Amino acid sequence: MKYLPLALAFTTPAHAALRFGCATVSIQRLDPLVEPGRIPSAHLHQIVGGNAFNATMEGDIAEKATCTTCTFSENFSNYWTAVMFFKHPNGTYKRVPIMQNTALPNGINGGMTIYYTQHDFVSNGKEKITAFRPGFRMTVGSPTYNVQPGGRGNPGLRFVCLENKGTRFPELATFPSRPCRGGIMTVHHFPACWDGKNLDSPDHQSHMYNTVREAFTPAGPCPASHPVRVPQLAFETLWDTTEFNQWWPEDGSQPFVLSYGDGGDSLGYGTHADYVFGWKGDALQRAMDSDCMFQGCENGRPLKSQSVAQMNACRVKDFVGEDIDSWLKYLPGQDPEKL
Ligand SMILES: *[C@@H]1O[C@H](CO)[C@@H](O)[C@H](O)[C@H]1NC(C)=O
Numbered sequence: 001m002k003y004l005p006l007a008l009a010f011t012t013p014a015h016a017a018l019r020f021g022c023a024t025v026s027i028q029r030l031d032p033l034v035e036p037g038r039i040p041s042a043h044l045h046q047i048v049g050g051n052a053f054n055a056t057m058e059g060d061i062a063e064k065a066t067c068t069t070c071t072f073s074e075n076f077s078n079y080w081t082a083v084m085f086f087k088h089p090n091g092t093y094k095r096v097p098i099m100q101n102t103a104l105p106n107g108i109n110g111g112m113t114i115y116y117t118q119h120d121f122v123s124n125g126k127e128k129i130t131a132f133r134p135g136f137r138m139t140v141g142s143p144t145y146n147v148q149p150g151g152r153g154n155p156g157l158r159f160v161c162l163e164n165k166g167t168r169f170p171e172l173a174t175f176p177s178r179p180c181r182g183g184i185m186t187v188h189h190f191p192a193c194w195d196g197k198n199l200d201s202p203d204h205q206s207h208m209y210n211t212v213r214e215a216f217t218p219a220g221p222c223p224a225s226h227p228v229r230v231p232q233l234a235f236e237t238l239w240d241t242t243e244f245n246q247w248w249p250e251d252g253s254q255p256f257v258l259s260y261g262d263g264g265d266s267l268g269y270g271t272h273a274d275y276v277f278g279w280k281g282d283a284l285q286r287a288m289d290s291d292c293m294f295q296g297c298e299n300g301r302p303l304k305s306q307s308v309a310q311m312n313a314c315r316v317k318d319f320v321g322e323d324i325d326s327w328l329k330y331l332p333g334q335d336p337e338k339l
């Protein structure tokens with residue numbers, strides 16, 4: 001089968017853009033950003049990146065990790081999202097497997113595709129892109145959004161009904177309303193305007209400002225309150241929903257849910273993602289200042305990279321130790337007898 005290019009076509013690779021795969025480092029109920037220190041956290045996450053991921057993460061995690069599941073080998077950021085489940089008409093839940101994206105090296109175990117772009121895929125918008133600093137963290141979206149927050153919602157948070165792994169359009173604000181032949185992709189674009197001062201904020205969002213538009217198209221200018229343009233960070237996760245299409249409910253209702261229970265009637269508006277910066281030294285700044293594109297940034301030009309086997313070998317201990325893979329009566333964390 002022939003796949004379409006992963007991203008929009010580009011002709012002049014004049015400015016830096018990072019795109020790389022990260023294998024799953026852990027799937028468990030921890031959330032060091034929103035619920036620090038709580039074991040287990042309220043809902044399940046899929047985490048990729050460095051092995052310093054833990055219930056509590058403070059300071060510069062690049063100093064604490066020893067490996068990462070991402071292509072770029074010495075830089076230990078963590079990236080996480082909710083996990084997708086299928087709700088069978090018989091009322092039980094099954095975790096949806098994560099599959100590898102197209103255009104990445106073969107054999108990556110689950111995980112996500114991570115992007116750090118400048119303005120879009122073809123230019124830097126003639127602006128200096130300032131890398132995140134040690135200790136920086138942020139979230140985008142919120143599990144509490146259970147209605148459409150006006151218009152088409154946050155244009156950076158999208159679902160794609162895949163015909164195959166290369167399908168990118170249309171981008172949907174909600175879970176697809178029909179079975180998708182090639183699975184479902186979730187996309188999380190983070191805000192790219194920073195206040196220039198705070199590494200975090202009480203809601204993990206107000207130090208950032210969102211000018212993001214759909215589908216990696218150029219974002220608007222940063223406002224005076226958040227004047228510093230940082231890399232445009234985005235995650236893509238491909239969920240292999242195909243084995244569940246045979247059980248699509250007869251009443252036509254949408255059967256997929258995110259791990260905090262959003263989906264079904266609330267359609268997935270609560271989709272969200274989290275980021276903790278963990279590149280060592282000035283590695284990300286050097287990449288953003290360079291002209292490298294995608295795989296062209298690997299092998300020391302300017303970033304050191306590692307093999308898929310090394311990526312897959314990095315792991316975080318399971319601190320929670322609960323069953324997440326059987327047909328479950330409740331989503332992890334939602335058994336009323338254990339709340
Ligand atoms: C994770 O946190 C626990 C305490 O909650 C600590 O004992 C452990 O050393 C930490 N692990 C890592 C890899 O930082």
Ligand SMILES: *[C@@H]1O[C@H](CO)[C@@H](O)[C@H](O)[C@H]1NC(C)=O
Binds near residue numbers: 088090092327
């Ligand atoms: C629900 O359906 C699945 C798939 O057929 C099956 O494996 C599971 O045991 C069923 N659970 C119940 C409670 O019927």
Ligand SMILES: CC(=O)N[C@H]1CO[C@H](CO)[C@@H](O)[C@@H]1O
Binds near residue numbers: 074280
């Ligand atoms: C891949 C990459 O950029 N690696 C860099 C991570 O950070 C260290 C500095 O501690 C650099 O030496 C690596 O080149």
